[in-house]
Amino acid sequence: FASYQVEILDWKTKKQLCFLDKVEPNATIREIRLMFHKLYPRWYPARQSIKLDPKGKSLRDEEILQHLPVGTTATLYFKDLGPQIGWTTVFLIEYTGPLFIYFLFYFRMPFVYGLDERFTSSPHPVVNLACICHSFHYIKRLIETVFVHRFSHGTMPLRNIVKNCLYYWGFAAWLAYYINHPLYTPPSYGKKQINFAVIMFLLCEAGNFSIHVALSDLRRNGSKTRKIPYPTKNPFTWLFFFVSCPNYTYEVGTWISFTIMTQCAPVGLFTLLCFIQMTIWAKDKHCTYLREFKDYPSLRMPIIPFLL
C-alpha cells in the first residue's frame, strides 16, 4: 500500500515548517512528533500541538495517521505550547514549599517574629498539633504524587508553576505566620473544638487517600482511557454513590477541620478559595463524565452530595 506524505504548517502564518515524505499509513502522531522534533530540536514532543484544523483541538499521541480524515497528502498544523514541565515535577515543587515554609514559622526563625521571640516555642499544645497536621497533609500529598497518582497529561506550561507556587507558598506563609505567632489565641471552645477538628481531619485525610488509590487502580495497566469510578469495599469510597469527585470533597473537609482546629481567619479564607477552585474542577469533571458515559449514575452531584 501507498505511503503517506505529511506536511506541517504553522497554525498562524500557514508557512510550511516541514514536509515528511514516505510516512507509514499506520504511523502514530507520537512518531510524527518525534520526526518533527528531529528537524526542530528546540520543539520537543511535549511542546508540540499538532492539529487537523488551525483552530481545533490538539491530536493525541495515540492517533493513527490513516484513521484521520486526511488524504494521502496530509496537512497538519503546528502550535508551540511553550516550555513544558512534568506534572510530577510541578507537584513536588508545589508541595515541598509549604512543608518547609511552615517550619520556618513553627521554629520561629529570628527574621519572622523578631529577635526576642527567636526559637521560642508556643505554650499552646494546639500549635504543635497544627504543625503536625499541616506537615502530615503535605507529606501525604508528596507520597501520593510519587507513588499513587497517574496523570493523563504528561506536562503543563512552565508559567503555571510560577502562578501555582506563588499561591500555595504564599498562603502557607500567611497562615503559618498567624498560627505560630506569640500572640496566638487558641480556639474559643478549647479542647472540645480541637478534638472534634482532629477527628474530622483524620477521617478526611483517610478518605482522600482512599479515593486517590481507587482512582489510580482504574488505570492500573497504564491505559489512558477514562472509566467510571465505583465504590469499593473501603467505606470511605462509598461517597462515590453521591459524588463524582469525592477526593475534592474530602480535601475541602480537611481544610475545614484545620480551620476549626486553629480558629484562624487566613486558614478560613484559604479553605474558601480551595472550595471555590475545587467546585469548578469538580463541575468540569462531572460534565465530562456525563458527556462520555450514557449510563452515568444520575444520583451523583459534582462535589457536595445532593447540593452542588
Add this chain to the structure above:
Amino acid sequence: AQGHGAKGDNIYEFQIEFLEPVEPKPVCRVTQRQLNITVQKKESNWWERLTKQEKRPLFLAPDFDRWLDESDAEMELKEKEEEKINKMKIESRVPKDPFKHLKKGYLVMYNLVQFLGFSWIFVNMTVRLFILGKSFYDTFHTIADMMYFCQTLAFMEIMNSLIGLVKSPLIPAVVQVFGRNFILFVVLGSLEEMQSKPVVFFIFYFWSIIELFRYPYYMLSCIGIEWKPLTWLRYTTWIPLYPLGGLAEAVCIIQSIPIFSETGKYSLGLPNPLNVTIQFSFLLQIYLIALFLGVFVNFRHLYKQRKQHLGPKKRKMK
C-alpha cells in the same frame, strides 16, 4: 466519496469554489457510470455565473427544472419580502407590557430627583466659592447632607439594573455606586480630619458636574426625546471630568492613609480570637491600585460607548 475506479477501490475528493455560499450538505447519488452531486444555494437569489472563476467546469450545470429568469427571480424575491413585512406588522400590534408607563414614570422621577439634588450641590458650591468667596475648607460641612442623600438614592440604580428596568449593565453601576460611597461614607464620613481638606471640594464638584449631564440625558431618553447637544455633552464631558474625579479620589485616599494608620480605625490587631491582623491603611493602598486600574478600564468602555452613540447616523434612538 468511496468508489471503485480504474485503479480499484479508492477515496476520491475534489474542490469547487462557488460564486456565493451554498448549503453545506450536498446530495450525492451514485449510478453505474457516474456520481451525481446536487448542491443548493444558501440564499435564493440571482447568480451571474455558477463559480468564482470565469470558466465553468464542464461537469457543473444548473438544475434546469428549477430554472428562473433574472426577472422571474426578482419577482419571487419581492413576493417573499412582502410576506415578511406583513408578518412583522401583525406582530407589532400585540399589546406590550401593561406597567410600561408606570416604569417610565418612576425612572423619570428618579432621574429628575437626582438631577435636582446634584444641581443644588453644584450651584451651591459655585456660588459659595466664586461669589461669596467662602473657602474650600467647609465644603463638607455644608454639602455633605445633600450628597449623602443623592448617593444613598444612587443604590436604586443598582436595583434598576438588577431587575431589568434599565438596559444598562449591572457591573459598572455596582462599581460606580460602591466606589463613590466608599469614599463618601468610609474615607470622608468617618474621619473628621479629612472633612476639612480642600480635596473634598474637588471631589464633590467633579461628581456633580458629571451628573448634571448624565441624569437629564437619562430622563429625556426615558420619555423618548433626544436633544442632540445634551447627548454630545453627556458623551464628551466625561473625558476630562472622569479622570479628574478619579485623581481627586486618589489624592483623598493618599491623604487618609496616614490618619488610618495612626488611629488604627477599622483595623484589627493581635491578639484576637480570629488570629488575623487587618491593617486598613494597607487595604487602602490596594484599593488605590484597583482605583487606577478601574478608571483605566472604564475609560476605554466609555470611549467605545461614545463611538456607538455619537458615531454613524442612526435612524433609531437609543
